[in-house]
Amino acid sequence: MADRAEEVRDPGALRATTLPPGWDEAVDLEADAATIPDPAEVEVPAELRAEIERLMSLYPDRHSATLPALGAAQAVHGWCSPLAIRQVAAVMQVTPAYLSSVATFYDMLRTERPARSYVYVCTSVACHLRNARRVYQALAGEAEAQGLDDLDLREFECLGACDMAPMASFDGRYVGPMSEEDAAEAIRQLKAGETVLPGRGLEDPGFELPFPAPQPEEELEHPKVEPAGGAWPEADEQEPPPAEGPPPHRREIREPFAPGTSYAGEEVDPFTRDVVEPEEEEEGEE
Secondary structure, eight states, X not given: OHHHHHHHSOTTHHHHSOOOTTTTOOOOTTSOOOOOOOGGGSOOOHHHHHHHXXXXXXXXXXXXXXXXXXXXXXHHHSSOOHHHHHHHHHHXXXXXXXXXXXXXXXXXXXXXXXXXXXXXEEOSHHHHTTTHHHHHHHHHHHHHHTTOOSEEEEEESOOSOGGGOSOEEETTEEEOSOOGGGHHHXXXXXXXXXXXXXXXXXXXXXXXXXXXXXXXXXXXXOOOOOOTTOOOOOGGGOOOOOOOSSOSOSSOOSSOOOXXXXXXXXXXXXXXXXXXXXXXXXXXXX
């Protein structure tokens, strides 16, 4: 079975997949143990320090502020450089290794020097069904052909703009739907510092989706919106059904029952909660 698995396995699939840098580097077992930087030894810009402290104050656990804190450092330094990570670690009082593990996991945090432009092509489900992979390959081919080397071009899991699939983010500007034919002009405009495909951006004036949702011929009645589980009617609108069966108690309860207990000196029926009168012994019985 194992031999058969080796036969059908695609040996080039792993090599063709873009993997994060350093994924195959061996762990340095001789390195010093991770330590938290001394705040007195790390100079942190005052505005960055204030922003990180503000972010930490929003959460009961300071670790919850890791992502926004790294984002704030990236906004100041342009990327999550070793210096930026050390500054955040000094303010948050965590190890730089902990911050690095987070920064290398999320695509929106950059652990390499800033590129000229950032192009993220969505290849998730909605865009994948519209050949987003070919759009990515066309952009990569044009970037190489036009000599645009300083470009961070990557596939992205989802950018949350499924209605304009296939789409891509050009330095944070959402453009779509895109096709392979758009690649040459998009790369040329990136290289020249121009707006990529003007009029095709999500926030461009007059932008409209090429596949608008069909509109109903008649105005539809707005659905009734209620809280989860339904709305509780007003008191005067309530019509509870009449009670069925015997009353729940045939006598007044003097005190609440506790689990496993009863009234002292009295035997109580567990179903009716009636006091069971003791049976009288007949004469002659011992």
